[in-house]
Amino acid sequence: MNLSTDHLAVRTTCAYCGVGCGVQATPKADGTIAIVGDKLHPANKGRLCVKGSALGETVGLEGRLLYPQLRDADGLRRVSWDAALDKVADGWRAIIAEHGPDAVALYVSGQLLTEDYYVANKLMKGYVGSANIDTNSRLCMSSAVAGYKRAFGEDLVPLCYDDLELADMVVLVGSNTAWCHPILFQRILKAKESRPEMKIVVIDPRRTATCELADLHLPVKAGTDVWLFNGLLSYLARIGAVDPAFVGHHTNGLDAALETANIDCSDPAAVAKICRIELPVLMEFYESFAATRKTITAFSMGVNQSSAGTDKVNAIINCHLIGGRIGKPGMGPFSITGQPNAMGGREVGGLANMLAAHMDLDRADHREVVQTFWDSPAIAAKPGLKAVDLFQAIEAGKVKAVWVIATNPMVSMPDADQVRRALEKCELVVATDIMQNTDTNAYADVLLPALGWGEKDGTVTNSERRVSRQRAFLPAPGEALPDWKILSLFAQRMGFGGFDFCGAQGVFDEHARLSGFRNAIGDVPRAFDMSGLAGLNQREYDELEPTQWPVRRTASGELQVEARLFKDNVFAHADGKARFIATATRAPANAICEDFPLTLNTGRVRDQWHTMTRTGKSATLADHIAESFVDIHPQDALLHGVREGELARVSSAWGAMVARVQHGGGIPRGSVFIPIHWSGQTSSDARVGALVNPVVDPVSGEPEFKHTPVRIEQFRVNWHGFILSRTEMSLDSVAHWTRIQGREFARYELAGRNTIKDFGGWARELLGVADLDADWLEYEDRTAGVYRAVHVVNDRIEQCIFLSPRQDMPSRAWLASLFVKQELSEIDRVGLLVGMPVEKGADTGPTVCSCFGVGRNTICSAIIEKDLKTVPEVTACLKAGGNCGSCVPEIKKILVQTRVEAEEERL
Template sequence: MNLSAIPLAVRTTCPYCGVGCGVQATPLPDGSIAIAGDASHGANAGRLCVKGSALGETLGLDGRLLHPQLREGGALRRASWDEALDKVAGGWRDIIAEHGPDAVALYVSGQLLTEDYYIANKLMKGYIGSANIDTNSRLCMSSAVAGHKRAFGADLVPGCYEDLELADMVVLVGSNTAWCHPILFQRIVRAKEARPQMKLVVIDPRRTATCESADLHLPVKLGTDVWLFNGLLCYLAQHGVVDAGFVAAHTNGFDEALAAAHVDCADPLAVARACRVDPRDVLDFYAMFAATAKVVTAFSQGVNQSSAGTDKVNSIINCHLATGRIGRPGMGPFSLTGQPNAMGGREVGGLANMLAAHMELDRAVHRDTVQTFWDSPRIADRPGLKAVELFQAIEDGRIKAVWIIATNPLVSMPDANQVQRALEKCQLVVVSDIVEKTDTNAYADVLLPALGWGEKDGTVTNSERRIARQRGFLAAPGEARADWLALCQVARRMGFAGFDFAGVHEVFDEHARLSGYRNDAQGSPRVFNIAALAGMDRRRYDQLEPLQWPLRADPAGAVEGTPRLFGDGRYAHADGRARCVATAPRAPAHLPDADYPLALNTGRVRDQWHTMTRTGKSARLADHVPEAFVDMHPQDALLCGVREGELARVSTQWGAMVARVQHGGGIARGAVFVPIHWSGQTASDARVGALVNPAVDPVSGEPEFKHTPVRVEQFRVSWHGFILSRSELNLDSVAHWTRIQGRDFARYELAGRNAIADYGAWARQLLALVDGEADWLEYEDRSAGVYRAAHLVDGRIEQCLFLSPRPDLPSRAWLAGLFGRAGLGDADRVGLLLGQPVEKGADTGPTVCSCFGVGRNTICEAIRAQGLRSAAEVTACLKAGGNCGSCVPEIKKLLLDTRVEETA
């Protein structure tokens, strides 16, 4: 047996959500990468969601930024690393000399590894001397950070994932966990199946996939979370559920917090009216919470992304502190982070108002500790500009240079058109990215090629404080370099010492040593402490196993983690007590009015991630939700004059976009939902960030992504269509388009306002077909405005185009299957002209289960033919739902819809 021929799996960590799943990546002889879950990893025990399972499909180099580029005369040209780094260092040095350190800024990302984050923070705060470094984590987790610091004295997450399984009641607030954290959600579902008495409550304005497994869903009005939890606090006090002994021994501020809650929320009926929820459901929730000692309240973006986000967080924490339900197994407030290393960035001070190792900018002793450890020439002595105000300062000219790393703010920021104006005016824009063409990169003066997942090496920290290794298993493509290395090379060119590292393990070692430096000097040790990992050489660093901080070494030198915090009743405030924080309910910053009568809510879809630069490469991930949509109540759609399936313009006072109307069934009147993922690279006009208002939480600086007044109106077009093409197309002449990645082709959804005089000539021009002798099939019904055409090469389909005045066009799933065939038969050619398959069962329908590629029609036909009655039976028959489980709610809905059809 040739052992050297057996592929070796590399244990690494998924780069998507904050669950931080362990992954085994195995390079195969054909150059592909086999992806599997790491059964030994505590976060996921071998399971992966569909995005994680598809990681191997996203590693191709198409579209990668492989070489440094400099902009000259409006155009980018290839440059050497030395030339590019000299441009960055020289530009920053000159700007600082003329305008001071606050004239430059870094804008970084939760996609960075901890070591990258550490070097960026060290350079900016310790050597340049400005705190103008902020991160896209400001957009998703900063309210949780601020709430933790107010309540606990530091940014500390009390519990661990196991608590979700040990709890007798799990409350999910502002989190479509089934789609956004599917591995955690499946842990909850399995625990509930094992213990049916376990309760699941979902608090969300929308009826999402998560609600399908809930015992109770509270569809609260957007922005009313503080009313609900203040009301719960009052209810707990009124019914004698407050743990008076715990409150007296371990907290301050309870009386003030309760008094503030009583002002508006003492009456559950008043709370129900404010939240627009059935009073019986409010009382049921309050009674369940009061009667259940082991409660975990997990919250995410629906809580954080608000101009009252920090108060929402503290209103939740207050209820746990009041009842003493914290620090023990199966109970506590739990922040579910959105990005893979949002927690790691917080550990190294990645936010503009923090220092490294959980130290504070506003404390002189902390500034001295960090500066002394770094032996740096200066230290920032005041908070820097948070994300929204940072880009406003760029537009105002106060910031002359910005270095953007691993994020795409022109898509993800609120008031994104303002970000565009800022970058247009900025003297020096540097962008480090793995993708060559993004909305943001179009305004870069310097582009630096970075390492992507599978290439870079370092650590990340997940939502339960678990530090894990992200290991490289692919060679660096082109001239791509690690972000920490590029930052160090710029720092050295600027004349700064302290940036000579032999490898990433030395960066981690410095980070670990700082966490323990002077940690007990004030008699109140900082909780974040990973000094037990200091001193690791490259080999030990490579072998590092996942561990939850704070860490300690036992007498034998073995390092142990800490699953839960606060079990001893001691918190990180100087007096050891937690704080109950008075939270007064308040309305969102901007309310609907006659011009903008609806409230816009934004969020994610199941199979995509951020701006799709990675997930957008996977054909199976693209099939589930192929284009941007606006989900709205049918009565609101009627009032707005728009219809399901048609395009609509969605606009606010900050910007506009175009999306397809749908009625998902889970939207209350007065609200609409639009996903965040589409950019200028994937659609002609679908950046929802351009619509979002720039209002922020006054404490955290987190923007209000969940409530922007909006108007929806018709987007009138003359025709609808789609193209499937093996070659890329230029569609600038089309009024509206969306690009979707297929397995062997690109798919384009189209709509136009122009009158087409000659369909054939127009189609050939659009498809860039110049061969007059090409194998060309076409069907035209001019009176009906219907046109179909296909271009074949050697009997194999190369392109096809379908047009109609109506949006209900033929199935893309059936046509996609034709692109996988070596040649088309007569029946296929006839089907192309008819606009539907001749063979029965050829159309599998839109994808439901992306893990196994199972379509809606396939599932419905199996339900009818085999009398399937449960999701488990569907899984046994078709595999659908048998991997990550995130499609199970949709399967349950199909089961119900099919039964309704049978009885109609």
């Protein structure tokens, strides 16, 4: 970017989680992007987590897909947009003509803007005439959708973020909020600081960072949530913690729900045993819930991603309905969404079993409303294939063409190797993406370049139903186009009218108008109504402030917004009443066995996002957790013959992967945890999706990501090592590798099974240093099997490689600091040869606070030297923990450990 002066800040929205934080992005004259939180945005009020703060590091064009491409026998070749779209349209037309509309499909993403999602849904359901459009949001929140619909009659999240600060108790279920939704967690903690009596309860099999700051942790056995909440429902009924007027006048189904709950959950001691928690801990939770009317139960992936996910959601909702704890400030069941626009996708019918504007595919009157509004030639008459079923149908040859948009199913789907088989067999695979190389794009016949965050324009909706603008502040690179435009051009080539949108504003206007079109159909109007935002002109759309729906206009033209739903106790079922749902207990679909004796749980880490196509570009975000890992209890590690710090192979009935063993201290016996982020682009063999159980919830279709039977065994290697290099490396000859983005270099963690006879020759060949006169520093201890070499160009470090049969090698943080220097000093060269920094304080240690780049060694030294005793004192001294706060639990642990170790040394 060539700019002579800094531009004014552009208000936009973060591209990551469903919190939907406001961002101010300012392109600078030097081509960088300054990112700060938007103080006027009600979601975050100026705060950003480390991922949001590092957004400016992810907008470079390195690795971008910039031009349409077609694959032929010789590989990919660049073509025009006309040629690429003609190829797709010709293929779809031929397949539909021969096999019908259900032989084609779209697989889309919560990364899309609502305008993109709307056009995709309109195209498939109203013009192609098939509901074969599903989304990666199926993998994270479809159980919440199904649970809300069963209970309330519509997919309605009844609360707003302000309620988290008004509650007297917040129960976080299956949510490592401190890491996955840190801005919300900070809002909760801030409220607790002002009201210390406020209680935070965490229900999670793992002891996560969130638990470190909670008042009570229930480490339930994975898969036992329905027992826990059925037991709570039974307890509340038994002690009379019931709102009889609310239940009698505004609900149906309590008797049946209680009858089911009482079958095996009426005895708290039995529930405690099944959930594997201590009875006093269980009773403290039950008694606190009963005594605290203003309670919010916030739940996330740990609830949703289950073969019983919908029942878990309804078991939670039941406990709020019985006491009338809904529709009022500071109380209710709150689904915390994973993706930035999962909610927007729900609004436009992005799931295969939904229609736009919260209308239902299985209702003829709803289908007629949508088709009439669209004036479309067809309307899908039955639900389409959900994500797992879709890729199984592709492999079976029932779906002949799939168009993947803004997602990477080869990494993110369960049984990911089945997805690979499906894409290999598919007649026509189209991928729209911002990145050239992804695991999925390797199987695409047509690659189409899309605009990315910072380049595209539209809206997203966050977890509290708040619609925010995402505004462009960067020019479109290459020939990339917005997704809604790509789909519209394709629709026109298919001969479909109704896609002549002049811009994102036109798409948004149609979406808003549809939400209010014949909305009084039936006895109860749909709660989803954005008709108050219909008719915005371009300027009004450009200036749209964050707004929650429902949003209507009064007779005088004023906007009328509802922050909370159900204030009048009227729900979206035809009779206006909410439903208790009987939730029978059942164990996870696949139980552990002799061959697979451990239970795999998957999830996120603090500083990464999805399959790392964006966050993997940021050096700031790479520092905290550099490699995939398998967290296992020390006793289980001993039993299965694996050791902390070493590599292990984890296998299931569906696949296998390799990760480094760690003892995080929060995993129960019998379980392992592996993060979801690593792909074939960032590691040789760390796609955890290949292991994951593909069984799904029978109601929602959401897969069981939290309970896969696995085994673990040693991954034996002869040596370990790492490379830091300014040039990209090809490491196909190495048994295991992980790539980590650094500042001005890439870092590779290595492990090999080969025997290296000539260290110097092998290292030179691997690094591509053929010049025997190159400035090459090396040290070798053949007896110990230790080798290190540094390639210097013009007194500046170009590459370095370190090898050892052991894990304990030099600090990567220290070596990374040398790559920033324009010239190595003599003392630097000495340190490189001896394998450690000579100067005191040069090694800051592993990153703890990514926001300010503060390492563990720096924190430990400050604690000792300045006698720091509290997290605020550490923050005042080093800034660590002073931004998003997601590192505060880790700092708290370091304080305890460092002071204990210091005391032990003193004694």
